[in-house]
Amino acid sequence: MARKLLLENVNVPGIQTFEVYRQKGGYRSVEKALSSMSPEDVVDEVKKSGLRGRGGAGFPTGMKWSFLAKPEGKPRYLICNADESEPGTFKDRYLMTHIPHLLIEGMIVSSFALGAKTSYIYVRGEMMPQIRILERAIAEAKNAGFLGKNILGSGYDLELYVQPGGGAYICGEETALIESLEGKRGNPRIKPPFPAISGVWGCPTVVNNVESIAAIVPIILDGGDEYAKIGIGRSTGTKLISASGNVNKPGIYEIELGLPVEEFIYSDEFCGGIANGKRLKAVVAGGSSVPILPANLILKTVEGNARLMSYESLAEGGFQTGSMMGSGGFIAFDEDQCIVRNTWNFSRFYHHESCGQCSPCREGTGWMEKVLHRLEYGHGKMSDMDLLIDVAKKIEGNTICPLGDAAAWPVASAIRHFRDEFEWHVNHPKDAVERNFGLGNYADSLDKLVEAEN
Amino acid sequence: MLKVTEIENIDFRVELLEEFSEIIKRYPEGKHKAALLPILHLVQAEYGWLSTESMERVANFLDLQPIEVFEVATFYTMFFLKPQGQFVLEVCRTGPCCLVGAEKIIKYIETKLGVKEGEVTSDGRFSWRGVECLAACGMAPVLQIGPDYTFYENLTEEKVDQLIQDLKQNNEAIKSDSQIV
Numbered sequence: 058m059a060r061k062l063l064l065e066n067v068n069v070p071g072i073q074t075f076e077v078y079r080q081k082g083g084y085r086s087v088e089k090a091l092s093s094m095s096p097e098d099v100v101d102e103v104k105k106s107g108l109r110g111r112g113g114a115g116f117p118t119g120m121k122w123s124f125l126a127k128p129e130g131k132p133r134y135l136i137c138n139a140d141e142s143e144p145g146t147f148k149d150r151y152l153m154t155h156i157p158h159l160l161i162e163g164m165i166v167s168s169f170a171l172g173a174k175t176s177y178i179y180v181r182g183e184m185m186p187q188i189r190i191l192e193r194a195i196a197e198a199k200n201a202g203f204l205g206k207n208i209l210g211s212g213y214d215l216e217l218y219v220q221p222g223g224g225a226y227i228c229g230e231e232t233a234l235i236e237s238l239e240g241k242r243g244n245p246r247i248k249p250p251f252p253a254i255s256g257v258w259g260c261p262t263v264v265n266n267v268e269s270i271a272a273i274v275p276i277i278l279d280g281g282d283e284y285a286k287i288g289i290g291r292s293t294g295t296k297l298i299s300a301s302g303n304v305n306k307p308g309i310y311e312i313e314l315g316l317p318v319e320e321f322i323y324s325d326e327f328c329g330g331i332a333n334g335k336r337l338k339a340v341v342a343g344g345s346s347v348p349i350l351p352a353n354l355i356l357k358t359v360e361g362n363a364r365l366m367s368y369e370s371l372a373e374g375g376f377q378t379g380s381m382m383g384s385g386g387f388i389a390f391d392e393d394q395c396i397v398r399n400t401w402n403f404s405r406f407y408h409h410e411s412c413g414q415c416s417p418c419r420e421g422t423g424w425m426e427k428v429l430h431r432l433e434y435g436h437g438k439m440s441d442m443d444l445l446i447d448v449a450k451k452i453e454g455n456t457i458c459p460l461g462d463a464a465a466w467p468v469a470s471a472i473r474h475f476r477d478e479f480e481w482h483v484n485h486p487k488d489a490v491e492r493n494f495g496l497g498n499y500a501d502s503l504d505k506l507v508e509a510e511n
Numbered sequence: 512m513l514k515v516t517e518i519e520n521i522d523f524r525v526e527l528l529e530e531f532s533e534i535i536k537r538y539p540e541g542k543h544k545a546a547l548l549p550i551l552h553l554v555q556a557e558y559g560w561l562s563t564e565s566m567e568r569v570a571n572f573l574d575l576q577p578i579e580v581f582e583v584a585t586f587y588t589m590f591f592l593k594p595q596g597q598f599v600l601e602v603c604r605t606g607p608c609c610l611v612g613a614e615k616i617i618k619y620i621e622t623k624l625g626v627k628e629g630e631v632t633s634d635g636r637f638s639w640r641g642v643e644c645l646a647a648c649g650m651a652p653v654l655q656i657g658p659d660y661t662f663y664e665n666l667t668e669e670k671v672d673q674l675i676q677d678l679k680q681n682n683e684a685i686k687s688d689s690q691i692v
């Protein structure tokens with residue numbers, strides 16, 4: 058069995074309550090940090106752990122914390138990003154629902170490390186039940202002296218609040234989230250200045266994902282070095298993977314980074330294989346924004362190495378033949394799924410969610426949606442694929458925030474790897490409306506494909 | 512700091528106003544605009560939607576220009592700018608849900624309720640709409656119903672029938688039937 062750092066106690070009855078959570082050793086990291094460590098010590102442990110942000114970008118958390126400006130007379134803020142809206146990702150919902158005190162505990166230690174005296178958990182508005190759960194957990198923790206004034210007699214004060222969003226994917230982007238927390242539309246800000254210098258209300262701010270904050274707890278308890286022993290290379294620790302789509306056992310799995318993708322998909326400990334005895338056609342491994350890969354490329358790299366669930370291995374081959382870890386939203390497609398339809402669906406999503414500030418994103422996402430729609434519904438042209446790639450290129454890198462890239466990558470990668478399926482839609486418009494292209498040779502071994510080409 | 516006494520002429524319920532004032536305390540002095548989203552959620556839970564009048568009242572309470580409230584209410588998808596059915600079924604229509612049958616469920620709901628997306632049934636009880644990813648892809652297909660945002664997962668046509676019947680028969684059924692996922 059894989060080692061679990063975050064979800065070890067998730068099935069303990071009553072773990073949602075302070076009492077049971079505490080009995081199971083909860084809040085010891087707060088006791089340890091506040092009684093025997095300085096804020097700098099905590100930051101050092103996090104640096105040593107090698108923890109990388111679990112929200113999608115994978116930026117080292119300890120380094121991010123050390124960038125936080127500390128000007129005299131200005132408060133500093135920690136905001137937890139619980140906006141979780143990246144299609145395919147549902148781990149933060151799970152964590153907040155089932156073990157809310159882990160997040161509260163992580164928030165206290167992290168706020169202490171950053172010198173924040175007020176912190177916020179920004180939760181997407183649709184998660185009202187989770188907002189209530191967190192509010193209850195905060196009240197319990199405060200009642201027990203872990204929040205409020207002079208926590209555990211240490212002289213450290215902290216207030217923690219939950220802030221609801223209003224239903225907008227873009228508010229997961231950290232500067233849009235800050236705007237939203239200030240009570241405005243979620244328009245991302247131009248960087249620099251970065252939030253570490255000027256974030257919420259113009260004050261130095263750190264924004265971290267729910268899972269990143271939760272991981273601080275085992276890091277402080279066991280030490281950063283211990284944490285770094287788990288995983289592989291620069292992918293340290295454990296990661297929550299959200300498995301969805303056509304697998305036998307969709308759900309949340311805590312894995313040690315470095316687990317082979319094949320094991321994750323087929324082992325009974327994890328997804329238990331593809332549902333209904335079908336075959337795997339493709340995977341989006343890190344949430345809808347990362348490039349889609351056909352079955353053969355997700356299981357093995359072009360070099361023939363087994364692909365692993367790690368930041369490096371998933372990215373091996375760059376965008377030509379690799380993808381990204383992203384948020385860990387692992388979406389599996391079986392042989393009966395239509396890649397064109399799914400790409401159109403994702404495009405519609407990004408068009409719908411574009412905040413509209415930058416013309417390449419606002420207009421480009423709309424164009425991609427339209428062209429993909431006509432391809433899917435049998436009115437496409439052979440030139441549409443190049444048109445789509447052209448539009449995607451014009452968005453990529455030309456926008457204020459990465460939503461533009463996130464919209465472009467799925468389209469570009471779908472055409473790169475599944476061009477014959479797109480062409481089939483153009484050549485067989487009637488069939489394309491009535492049935493799906495099928496598995497093609499996307500699951501065939503790479504050696505065989507190379508041989509056939511030569 | 513804003514005081515409740517300053518806005519006594521507004522006819523939101525007193526308890527609601529007290530909740531507003533509590534919310535404002537979460538933010539630093541002078542940053543009460545941050546209370547806008549939480550307050551709009553409360554107003555929508557109270558009235559079922561956000562009328563121009565209610566948004567103007569919120570603006571008045573928070574000492575904002577009405578446009579500052581309108582521009583926020585129009586940006587975020589959760590806020591309704593016109594009256595809805597008593598129950599709004601919000602069904603996820605994004606990729607992962609569609610891999611396991613969301614499109615069929617959406618068509619089924621449309622046929623079953625007999626109204627198009629965004630319209631209200633003649634008895635005023637139901638409306639429905641497709642929404643983007645609800646972060647529940649492992650329990651797909653899913654739908655949610657405000658104002659508590661109770662959640663219904665692994666939907667089948669039978670489950671939709673049951674849900675609609677329960678909602679019709681007994682408004683309380685949504686509470687006891689609901690799951691927190």
Ligand SMILES: Cc1cc2nc3c(=O)[nH]c(=O)nc-3n(C[C@H](O)[C@H](O)[C@H](O)COP(=O)(O)O)c2cc1C
Binds near residue numbers: 139226230
């Ligand atoms: C369009 C967009 C949506 C995002 N959505 C989320 C989200 O829902 N949750 C999240 O934690 N990070 C999200 N991010 C990443 C955040 O901007 C930020 O990098 C992250 O919260 C930092 O936390 P971490 O370092 O702990 O990962 C998103 C980024 C973009 C560009």
Ligand code: SF4
Binds near residue numbers: 245416458459460
């Ligand atoms: S890239 Fe898109 S979402 Fe991001 S700021 Fe520009 S228009 Fe808004």
